[in-house]
Amino acid sequence: MTNSDPGSSPFRANPVNNPTGNGPPPPPPARFSPRLGWTIGGVVVAGLIVAQSVTVIPAGYVGVVFSSFTGVKPNPLQEGLHFVMPFVDHVTTYDARLQEVTLSQTAAQGDEGSISARSKEGLDITAEVTVQFRIDRAKAAILHKELGRNYINTALRPQVRAKVRDAIGQFGAADLISNQRAQLEGTITTELNKSFSRNNLILDAILLRELKIPESVAKAIEEKQTAEQQVAVERNRLQQAEISAQRDVVKAEGEAKAAIATARGQAEALSLRGKSLKENPQLIQLTVAERLAPGIQTIMLPSDGNFLLDLKSLGVQTQPKAAPTPSGN
Structure with a gap:
């Protein structure tokens, strides 16, 4: 059964559903699902909780945890990943490098x-x-x-x-x-x-x-140090001169002592030689013979007279005279 009421025709212009009056009315708008809204909200809340409960301490840093319930926690967080109480613990990082x-x-x-x-x-x-x-x-x-x-x-x-x-x-x-x-x-x-x-x-x-x-003070100090250095140089030269003089004195004393020692040795040697000759008279003849030989022909006779015999003089006296040559015969 059709409705003959022209006011109820589906094709009649309707300012809300069919403003033109042509064709079927548009479908009703989609409704928002409460379940979908709870799901999205849960995901957001879970993300916030995870973000608040995880903290990363960079290399070279240290983290200090402040709890809203207990205050500053005594054990700081070292480098790496850490889990804290979300919305309760707050981490402050400090640079622990040099x-x-x-x-x-x-x-x-x-x-x-x-x-x-x-x-x-x-x-x-x-x-x-x-x-x-x-x-x-x-x-x-x-x-x-x-x-x-x-x-x-x-x-x-x-x-x-x-x-x-x-x-x-x-x-x-x-x-x-x-x-x-x-x-x-x-x-x-x-x-x-x-x-x-x-x-x-x-x-x-x-x-x-x-x-x-101050520059004036620095200049005065520099001049003073320069003067002290000069004094030190002169003192060093004087010490070197004194050392050189002492070296010469020591050298002269050493030479004098050496000369005295040499003279004393020579005197002792002469004394010993004279004593030896006095005790052994034959050494005198031996010494004379050593001085005359080999240029002078001399013979020592082993007699108590202790005299020297010259062979040249004996040769002249013992040589026979030559006979005179007869004249005219």
């Missing part, structure tokens, strides 16, 4: 100016210092609790300035720019080690980049 702070007149970004101090005599000294340090990994939680992330400005820089000033005040200006620079570094290092240890920091090195004193 760091440095420079205090110089030409300070770079983040650095402070040089340190003004006074020497033992009250002279103005300007020091430029670089401090190399690192935080104590095992005590990072205490550092976070007592000093916080701004520990470099609140503790480190003031301590460095104070210790450098105190150490410079123990030395004279001339010593600081000459031969006691290393001792100054050692004094500063010793004092800073104590302060850094109390603040859970580890001092690696203290480097004195430059020590400046």
Whole structure:
């Protein structure tokens, strides 16, 4: 049965479902499924929970965990992946690598100016210092609790300035720019080690980049050092001259002693020789014979008279005379 009411015709123009009046009405809009909404919401919440419960500590860093229930946890997180209580634990990372702070007149970004101090005599000294340090990994939680992330400005820089000033005040200006620079570094290092240890920091090195004193004072110190060096050179020359003179005296004394020893030896030798000749008279004839031989023909007769016989004279006396040649016969 058809409805003859023209007002109910399906093809009649309807301002809502069929504004043109031509063709069937459009399908109703799709409804949002509550189940799908809960699923998407669950995924989002799960993602947030996972993101809040997982933290990664980069290489060279250490993490300090603050719990909303218990406060700062004593055991810091080391490098790697860690799970924490989501929305309850909050992780703060600290750089545990070697760091440095420079205090110089030409300070770079983040650095402070040089340190003004006074020497033992009250002279103005300007020091430029670089401090190399690192935080104590095992005590990072205490550092976070007592000093916080701004520990470099609140503790480190003031301590460095104070210790450098105190150490410079123990030395004279001339010593600081000459031969006691290393001792100054050692004094500063010793004092800073104590302060850094109390603040859970580890001092690696203290480097004195430059020590400046007033130009007039530096010139006076330089002149004084030059004069002292000249005096030292002259003193060295005098010592060398004295050593040379002493060497000559020792040499002369040695030669004199050697001459005396030689004369004493010769005298003793002559004395012994005379004594020997006196005790053995035959040695006199032997000595004379040795001096005359072989040019003179001499014979020694073994008699008690102890005389020498000249063979040449005997030969002349014993040779017979030649007979005279008869004249004219």
